[in-house]
Amino acid sequence: MKPSEHVQNLKIGFIGAGNLTQAVMRAFIDSGYVRRENVLISNRNEKKLERVSQDFQVRAAKTNEQLIENSDIVFIAVKPQDFYQCIEPIAQAFNEDHIVISLAAGISLQSVQKLIPSSPKILRVMPTTAAKIKKSVIAFAFSPAVRPNLPWLTELFSTMGLAVPVEDGETMRAMLVAASSGIGFVYELMMYWSEWLEEHDVDPQTARKITVQTFAAAAAMAEHDRDTSIDELQRKVASQKGVTASGLESMRELEIERALRISFEKAAMRDQELGKLLG
Ligand SMILES: NC(=O)c1ccc[n+]([C@@H]2O[C@H](COP(=O)([O-])OP(=O)(O)OC[C@H]3O[C@@H](n4cnc5c(N)ncnc54)[C@H](OP(=O)(O)O)[C@@H]3O)[C@@H](O)[C@H]2O)c1
Structure with a gap:
């Protein structure tokens, strides 16, 4: 415009x-x-x-x-x-x-x-x-x-x-955690991706490129199919009893969501604490 x-x-x-x-x-x-x-x-x-x-x-x-x-x-x-x-x-x-x-x-x-x-x-x-x-x-x-x-x-x-x-208040805090600190959290995940590739003999530079491309692909496809929910997009890439489905099952058993939720809550509490300290 x-x-x-x-x-x-x-x-x-x-x-x-x-x-x-x-x-x-x-x-x-x-x-x-x-x-x-x-x-x-x-x-x-x-x-x-x-x-x-x-x-x-x-x-x-x-x-x-x-x-x-x-x-x-x-x-x-x-x-x-x-x-x-x-x-x-x-x-x-x-x-x-x-x-x-x-x-x-x-x-x-x-x-x-x-x-x-x-x-x-x-x-x-x-x-x-x-x-x-x-x-x-x-x-x-x-x-x-x-x-x-x-x-x-x-x-x-x-x-x-x-x-x-x-x-302002709780919603702003949630946005701060998800969208601002969120970039740092996504980098943390990207580090795990890269390290796993390196452990499997991919050189660090290529591991970085593959990681960036994978995260970019997930985001770009979600952006492209904007009317499709994220869980529907996930179903489309995970065929039943296939490799992706097996990994996802394990992620759920290990309660990755719970771990992330706790980390988000901790970050939100820190923001609240800092706010109080600043008066
Ligand atoms: N960076 C981010 O991603 C991000 C995201 C969301 C919100 N924020 C917020 O944005 C604000 C700025 O962050 P930043 O990362 O840009 O910090 P920064 O790079 O440290 O910049 C702050 C600047 O303010 C200057 N300053 C301090 N006191 C001043 C005064 N009395 N008069 C004029 N200038 C003064 C500092 O000068 P000196 O050169 O003397 O240090 C410094 O250049 C923060 O409140 C932060 O919470 C940042």
Whole structure:
């Protein structure tokens, strides 16, 4: 879809020029939704600020206040442990016209609203660095004042992948675990695949390629046959009493699902704990 003039003319600021900001900027600029001359970044470490602004050919703000003054949308992309220290001294710089987007994991929408009372339009957005290849899941929760802006904001987020509105709280946490930590969990499985191949005399490079291709094939087929449920797709590749069926039976006997479920719950609890620690 073609971006509207309105979106293209918006001034977009990023406080924190780290990994996630770079992935998000990459998606916004490459998609043509955002003009690089409308992007402003700030960062604690000046050398990094200079390097990233040169790499992306975007403008660098000397201070966070200057960035806020010159932006319509402000992304806050500092680590959760730096969040309060970063925002408290500049909270008054936000006004009611700003759209404020927190990318910080573990900090609730409500906490951001409390911290920035002058700005009613607040979102909590949870993308991953897969945004840079347009493959991220982007879960987002928003305050009521954001609602009129949702159509174009959803379009903007969709430049990073699949944008999904969710309630903040448990659902956001489940999305964080499944879709963000989820990438790490899938890598864990990929490591087992690769190691098993290596144990059977496949060289490491080829084992890696085979593993990537196998995971990519499963995902691509599920994407291709999008109206077919995952268990139906599985039935199609596992003939009765065949090799795949035998492996699957063993996976169920060994309760792989239970093990994964426990790991997901542990990750969700850790997110909750971190949220409490951060206040
Ligand atoms: N990476 C991911 O996949 C991912 C996924 C979902 C959510 N997130 C969230 O995204 C946020 C950023 O993560 P990240 O991976 O991009 O972290 P990162 O690479 O460490 O980037 C954070 C940046 O913020 C800068 N910063 C810290 N305090 C600042 C301040 N007061 N003013 C201006 N800049 C400041 C840091 O500057 P220095 O150069 O001085 O360190 C650093 O460059 C986190 O809250 C994280 O929870 C990340």
